[in-house]
Amino acid sequence: MPEPRVPGPTFVATTIPTMRTKQSQSSCPDSTACDACSVRELALFADLTRAELGSNPSIQDLRLSPGACLYRAGDTGAAIYTVREGLLKLEQYLPDGTSRIVSLLGPGQVAGLEVTVAAVYEHAAVALQPTWVCRLPTEIVARLSGKLHRQLMKKWHEAVLQAHDCTRELATGSARQRVARLFLMLASRDAASSNTAQSAHGRCRLFGREDIGALLGVTTETASRVVAQFRRMGTVQELGPNSFTCDLEALEQIATEV
Amino acid sequence: MPEPRVPGPTFVATTIPTMRTKQSQSSCPDSTACDACSVRELALFADLTRAELGSNPSIQDLRLSPGACLYRAGDTGAAIYTVREGLLKLEQYLPDGTSRIVSLLGPGQVAGLEVTVAAVYEHAAVALQPTWVCRLPTEIVARLSGKLHRQLMKKWHEAVLQAHDCTRELATGSARQRVARLFLMLASRDAASSNTAQSAHGRCRLFGREDIGALLGVTTETASRVVAQFRRMGTVQELGPNSFTCDLEALEQIATEV
DNA sequence: CGGGAGCTTGAGGAGGATCAAATCATGTGG
DNA sequence: CCACATGATTTGATCCTCCTCAAGCTCCCG
Numbered sequence: 001m002p003e004p005r006v007p008g009p010t011f012v013a014t015t016i017p018t019m020r021t022k023q024s025q026s027s028c029p030d031s032t033a034c035d036a037c038s039v040r041e042l043a044l045f046a047d048l049t050r051a052e053l054g055s056n057p058s059i060q061d062l063r064l065s066p067g068a069c070l071y072r073a074g075d076t077g078a079a080i081y082t083v084r085e086g087l088l089k090l091e092q093y094l095p096d097g098t099s100r101i102v103s104l105l106g107p108g109q110v111a112g113l114e115v116t117v118a119a120v121y122e123h124a125a126v127a128l129q130p131t132w133v134c135r136l137p138t139e140i141v142a143r144l145s146g147k148l149h150r151q152l153m154k155k156w157h158e159a160v161l162q163a164h165d166c167t168r169e170l171a172t173g174s175a176r177q178r179v180a181r182l183f184l185m186l187a188s189r190d191a192a193s194s195n196t197a198q199s200a201h202g203r204c205r206l207f208g209r210e211d212i213g214a215l216l217g218v219t220t221e222t223a224s225r226v227v228a229q230f231r232r233m234g235t236v237q238e239l240g241p242n243s244f245t246c247d248l249e250a251l252e253q254i255a256t257e258v
Numbered sequence: 259m260p261e262p263r264v265p266g267p268t269f270v271a272t273t274i275p276t277m278r279t280k281q282s283q284s285s286c287p288d289s290t291a292c293d294a295c296s297v298r299e300l301a302l303f304a305d306l307t308r309a310e311l312g313s314n315p316s317i318q319d320l321r322l323s324p325g326a327c328l329y330r331a332g333d334t335g336a337a338i339y340t341v342r343e344g345l346l347k348l349e350q351y352l353p354d355g356t357s358r359i360v361s362l363l364g365p366g367q368v369a370g371l372e373v374t375v376a377a378v379y380e381h382a383a384v385a386l387q388p389t390w391v392c393r394l395p396t397e398i399v400a401r402l403s404g405k406l407h408r409q410l411m412k413k414w415h416e417a418v419l420q421a422h423d424c425t426r427e428l429a430t431g432s433a434r435q436r437v438a439r440l441f442l443m444l445a446s447r448d449a450a451s452s453n454t455a456q457s458a459h460g461r462c463r464l465f466g467r468e469d470i471g472a473l474l475g476v477t478t479e480t481a482s483r484v485v486a487q488f489r490r491m492g493t494v495q496e497l498g499p500n501s502f503t504c505d506l507e508a509l510e511q512i513a514t515e516v
Numbered sequence: 517c518g519g520g521a522g523c524t525t526g527a528g529g530a531g532g533a534t535c536a537a538a539t540c541a542t543g544t545g546g
Numbered sequence: 547c548c549a550c551a552t553g554a555t556t557t558g559a560t561c562c563t564c565c566t567c568a569a570g571c572t573c574c575c576g
Contacts, residue, residue, distance in 0.1 A: 092426050095439075095514040100430050102422040114418070117411045122419065149407055153375045156414035160372070161380065163421035164360040168350050171429040172358050172475050175532070209555065217430050222532060224555055241541090256353040433564070467523065477565060482523060499573095 060135045064088075064127035066207070070111060072124045077115025079137045083107050086131025087189075089211060090123040101215040103163050104128075106189050110155045116141055128207040171217050173255075178216040179226040180254040183236060183246050200249055206242040318393045322346075322385035324465070328369060330382045335373025337395045341365050344389025345447075347469060348381040359473040361421050362386075364447050368413045374399055386465040429475050431513075436474040437484040438512040441494060441504050458507055464500040 061084075064070060070081060073092065083105050090103040090111070102123065105111050111125045115138055141148060169181045187202030206212070212223040230236045235250045319342070322328060328339060331350065341363050348361040348369070360381065363369050369383045373396055399406060427439040445460030464470070470481040488494045493508045 090422075092422060094426060094430060095510075096431075096516070100426050102425045114415055117408075117415045122422070145407075149403075150375075153410070153414070156411070156418070157372055157375045159418050160414070160421060163418060163425065164348075164350060164380070167360045167421065167425045167429060168352060168358050171425060172352060173354075219533060220554090221534085221556085225532095225557080228556065258354070478522090479524085479566085480564060483525080483564090486524065 059137075059140070062133050062135055064131040064133065066127050066129055066131075068127045068131075070125040070127070070133065071121050073121055075121050077112060077119060077121050077138060079135050080110055080112040080115060080141060081125070081133040081135055082110050084132040084134055086133075087128045087205075087207070088125050088131060088133075089128050089215070090125055091214070092123050099214055100217065101166075101211065103159070103166055104185075104215070105162070109158055109162065113152070113155055113159055116152065128211060129205055166215070170215060175216065175218045175222050175226050176229075177255050177257070178218070179212070179223065179230065180235075180251045182212065182216065183230075183244070184248065184251050184255060187246050187248065187251075200247065202246045202248050204244055204246060206244055208242075317395075317398070320391050320393055322389045322391065324385050324387055324389075326385045326389075328383040328385070328391065329379050331379055333379050335370060335377060335379050335396060337393045338368055338370040338373060338399060339383070339391040339393055340368050342390040342392055344391075345386045345463075345465070346383050346389060346391075347386050347473070348383055349472070350381050357472055358475065359424075359469065361417070361424055362443075362473070363420070367416055367420065371410070371413055371417055374410065386469060387463055424473070428473060433474065433476045433480050433484050434487075435513050435515070436476065437470070437481065437488065438493075438509045440470065440474065441488075441502070442506065442509050442513060445504050445506065445509075458505065460504045460506050462502055462504060464502055466500075 062070075062081075064086070070088065071077075085107055088105040088111055089101045090105065091099050092102050093099050105125075111133070112121055114122050141152075145152075165185070169185065170178050172178070173181075183204060183206075184202075186204035186206065190204045191202060206227070209223045209227070210220045212227070213220045216223065227236075231238060233250075234247070235254070236244045236246045238244055320328075320339075322344070328346065329335075343365055346363040346369055347359045348363065349357050350360050351357050363383075369391070370379055372380050399410075403410075423443070427443065428436055430436070431439075441462060441464075442460075444462035444464065448462045449460060464485070467481045467485070468478045470476075470485070471478045474481065485494075489496060491508075492505070493512070494502045494504045496502055
């Protein structure tokens with residue numbers, strides 16, 4: 001498969017004045033957009049023919065800038081969202097008011113699945129990178145449920161796998177190990193879009209230290225310290241802002257050390 | 259609803275010589291067993307009439323002693339299991355060979371859902387308490403899938419909620435907080451079977467310190483120390499072996515302290 | 517009675533949290 | 547274009563939690 005590149009609208013580099021606010025630009029795709037979608041085979045509609053799909057106007061493409069919020073915990077669930085490109089965090093709140101990231105969603109994964117069986121969203125979904133999602137209203141899901149069942153089950157499965165991965169890989173061991181595993185996880189995600197699969201160095205986009213902390217269950221300072229240490233050791237190299245190349249072997253080493 | 263009590267066979271208090279081994283005693287229920295099942299309304303068959311259900315001989319009740327293994331990661335997935343009473347842990351392994359508990363499953367929840375869309379199990383499922391499960395072969399699920407869809411989706415939802423709960427409540431904060439939240443979680447589970455819902459003291463069954471450690475992401479010693487400390491402080495009282503009453507307010511206090 | 521497994525407790529040290537401050541990046545207004 | 551405000555990142559110093567290693571302890575079973 002060719003390198004996925006999102007067609008859609010031209011990249012709108014609008015600056016968002018207020019972060020953490022819902023910021024979404026809809027672009028009504030032409031009738032073949034779903035065909036052309038880079039995550040077509042991953043997406044919910046994999047089993048549908050184009051005729052069944054039609055050019056449904058209620059299916060929208062949305063673009064999220066980093067920090068933009070797709071929905072919040074407790075919002076009435078009106079739609080589910082397939083990630084086409086980018087990265088979302090699912091965030092929940094602790095008894096003491098602080099928040100914790102319980103899952104990450106990348107291309108092909110679905111946010112908000114819970115509203116197919118419940119009334120409201122369980123988490124806040126917030127973009128960590130520039131992200132495109134495909135919005136699918138719950139009515140459509142209900143209407144097509146006969147056709148979508150198999151795909152929905154697979155998406156549920158992915159959601160569980162992802163949640164368990166986060167506990168197992170990112171909430172266990174020392175801060176060094178967790179950060180190393182995070183780099184490996186992100187690099188393997190981005191590897192899917194890179195043509196050379198098996199090289200000793202990977203590439204990934206990181207995000208803010210505060211989010212890293214909330215994901216790994218450590219403080220912002222610790223997250224910063226470890227990333228800085230990796231950079232000094234040459235384990236990772238910063239190309240641009242939060243864009244890294246990683247020495248995968250060295251990271252693997254750290255991830256599994258005593 | 260009345261207090262759930264498992265009918266089934268008489269309690270067989272066999273001692274298991276080799277722990278960690280599959281230990282299951284099947285008892286073919288009479289034709290009305292599914293009707294009488296304590297988790298009937300929670301279970302997969304909630305939507306089925308008795309006629310549809312029939313007295314299917316391939317649906318079995320199994321009893322697991324603590325430490326007994328229902329299936330292992332990588333096993334071919336032949337069935338899914340509804341927990342009727344007791345508690346299961348879902349265990350996965352880290353790169354370094356140590357294991358981590360990624361989820362707990364109690365009455366009404368389903369283990370092994372993943373094999374409805376994949377070939378093998380993702381985790382090992384091991385009993386933490388004396389546990390009864392209802393075994394449902396995947397063929398049956400496939401055959402009844404039209405009828406079962408809604409319930410399956412709900413079970414997937416529960417699985418995701420449970421996984422996120424474990425990350426958020428049990429893998430965050432100090433060891434004291436984690437243990438306090440574990441007590442609260444277990445007490446609220448057992449509260450469902452107790453008639454008095456709103457008292458300041460709860461009741462719960464705990465399990466081995468090693469499992470507590472693997473669940474909370476701390477060492478066995480730390481788990482032991484904190485439990486011992488709670489006991490000395492009177493926050494919890496040990497009635498029998500691993501059977502506790504808890505001061506819910508005090509635990510809540512600890513769970514949310516800075 | 518002896519042995520083993522799980523639980524408890526102790527002492528010491530490493531790692532991470534906390535508090536605080538300096539540096540850097542970015543956008544704003546003069 | 548520059549000075550400044552703002553927020554994120556980095557770094558430092560100190561304290562406390564939890565891990566590590568080690569030793570007793572309790573209970574159960576042969």
